[in-house]
Amino acid sequence: MLCEEDIAISLRCRQFHSNCYMRDLTEERSALLFESDQEAKDASCPHCRGKVYADGYGSVTLKDMPVWYGMAQELTFVCHRYECRQCGKKFTEEVPLRHPGTKVTDRAARWIQAMLRFKVSIRSIQELTGIHWETIRKLHSSDPAGAAAVWFFLTDH
Numbered sequence: 275m276l277c278e279e280d281i282a283i284s285l286r287c288r289q290f291h292s293n294c295y296m297r298d299l300t301e302e303r304s305a306l307l308f309e310s311d312q313e314a315k316d317a318s319c320p321h322c323r324g325k326v327y328a329d330g331y332g333s334v335t336l337k338d339m340p341v342w343y344g345m346a347q348e349l350t351f352v353c354h355r356y357e358c359r360q361c362g363k364k365f366t367e368e369v370p371l372r373h374p375g376t377k378v379t380d381r382a383a384r385w386i387q388a389m390l391r392f393k394v395s396i397r398s399i400q401e402l403t404g405i406h407w408e409t410i411r412k413l414h415s416s417d418p419a420g421a422a423a424v425w426f427f428l429t430d431h
């Protein structure tokens with residue numbers, strides 16, 4: 275029988291790589307840990323495009339669609355903190371796969387918007403994905419197809 279412990283992973287997305295898959299002891303969540311290979315010379319300031327130097331590390335965690343029922347799936351990115359040599363502003367390296375304005379992956383956002391179109395309740399989606407209802411509500415109101423469906427429903431009566 276195939277055991278999850280026997281699976282080795284090696285993923286790469288832009289400057290991030292992962293070969294670490296973890297589950298917590300309660301089996302309520304699992305995570306892929308990504309680390310950045312980016313060097314300061316390849317980064318630039320998002321405010322003034324100036325050169326930067328590394329100023330420690332930060333982390334960003336995005337919720338993704340679960341692989342297993344009942345186990346929330348997360349992607350954790352260990353990313354660099356930088357400080358600009360020109361304007362002095364500090365910032366955290368951008369992470370890939372993020373749906374704009376949220377802490378969920380674009381993949382999860384699309385799944386959630388599709389489930390909402392199929393009239394799956396917000397409470398059920400929260401139960402299935404482990405993603406907070408407020409995020410689900412936000413995705414619902416930002417989905418043009420979902421908003422159109424609600425408009426059709428409202429004007430049909």
Ligand SMILES: [Zn+2]
Nearest residue numbers: 319322358361
């Ligand atoms: Zn700058």
